[in-house]
Amino acid sequence: MAYIELKNVSKQAKNDYILNDISLEIEKGQIVGFVGENGSGKTMLFRAILGFIKTSGEIKIDDQVVRLNSEMPVNVGTIIETPGFINSYTGLKNLEYLAAIKNLVNKDQIIAAMKDFGMDKYKDTKVKKYSLGMRQKLAIIQSYMEGQDLLVLDEPTNGLDDEAVEIFKQKMKSLSSQGKTILIASHDKDVINDLADKIYRVKLGKVSLMK
Numbered sequence: 110m111a112y113i114e115l116k117n118v119s120k121q122a123k124n125d126y127i128l129n130d131i132s133l134e135i136e137k138g139q140i141v142g143f144v145g146e147n148g149s150g151k152t153m154l155f156r157a158i159l160g161f162i163k164t165s166g167e168i169k170i171d172d173q174v175v176r177l178n179s180e181m182p183v184n185v186g187t188i189i190e191t192p193g194f195i196n197s198y199t200g201l202k203n204l205e206y207l208a209a210i211k212n213l214v215n216k217d218q219i220i221a222a223m224k225d226f227g228m229d230k231y232k233d234t235k236v237k238k239y240s241l242g243m244r245q246k247l248a249i250i251q252s253y254m255e256g257q258d259l260l261v262l263d264e265p266t267n268g269l270d271d272e273a274v275e276i277f278k279q280k281m282k283s284l285s286s287q288g289k290t291i292l293i294a295s296h297d298k299d300v301i302n303d304l305a306d307k308i309y310r311v312k313l314g315k316v317s318l319m320k
């Protein structure tokens with residue numbers, strides 16, 4: 110049984126299909142890349158998988174149906190659209206605030222995750238003083254800091270410098286080897302080709318398997 114299963118998933122807006130009869134299966138522990146031009150439907154597909162939008166068809170994760178705006182079947186870490194951090198809080202306080210929802214990790218574990226990207230140095234700096242890349246690092250850190258089972262990452266390397274991209278790639282490989290399942294939509298060919306076990310091309314709301 111596949112870990113993620115989409116059966117005939119469609120989303121129509123007015124006369125157009127934003128998602129057009131998508132069926133796919135993803136195994137646990139896989140890193141799966143989604144590529145495709147601007148507006149092809151990658152973000153919408155991720156929003157559907159996360160239960161953020163109503164679709165026809167069926168989406169299952171770990172054999173449980175994903176329902177609109179309901180608790181997800183597994184603990185999911187996401188980067189989708191602009192990360193909504195609280196500017197007047199420090200980086201650490203933002204992560205503590207997010208971690209308080211599920212209460213699975215303590216302050217030391219959060220700081221250890223920040224250390225992966227050298228962000229422990231800036232833990233007491235307010236997010237409003239963070240650069241774009243620093244915010245993106247914080248977004249990546251929050252997506253896995255609780256040991257989330259599934260990561261759904263839309264353009265995770267946006268704004269990252271080369272060193273941070275390398276750290277990101279190593280971290281994703283390590284999480285995948287621990288059995289975490291990772292979905293990445295990206296225009297960064299190097300990241301996708303290096304990381305993905307399987308690559309889907311999204312075009313006009315349809316997906317086709319490239320690798």
Ligand SMILES: Nc1ncnc2c1ncn2[C@@H]1O[C@H](COP(=O)(O)OP(=O)(O)OP(=O)(O)O)[C@@H](O)[C@H]1O
Pocket residue numbers: 122127145146147148149150151152153154311
């Ligand atoms: N809230 C919305 N309501 C209706 N249509 C939308 C909405 N958001 C996006 N769309 C449309 O859905 C289609 C897919 O958009 P989506 O954001 O999924 O593309 P994408 O592949 O993620 O693009 P990019 O590479 O630019 O991030 C586009 O035609 C877009 O105009």
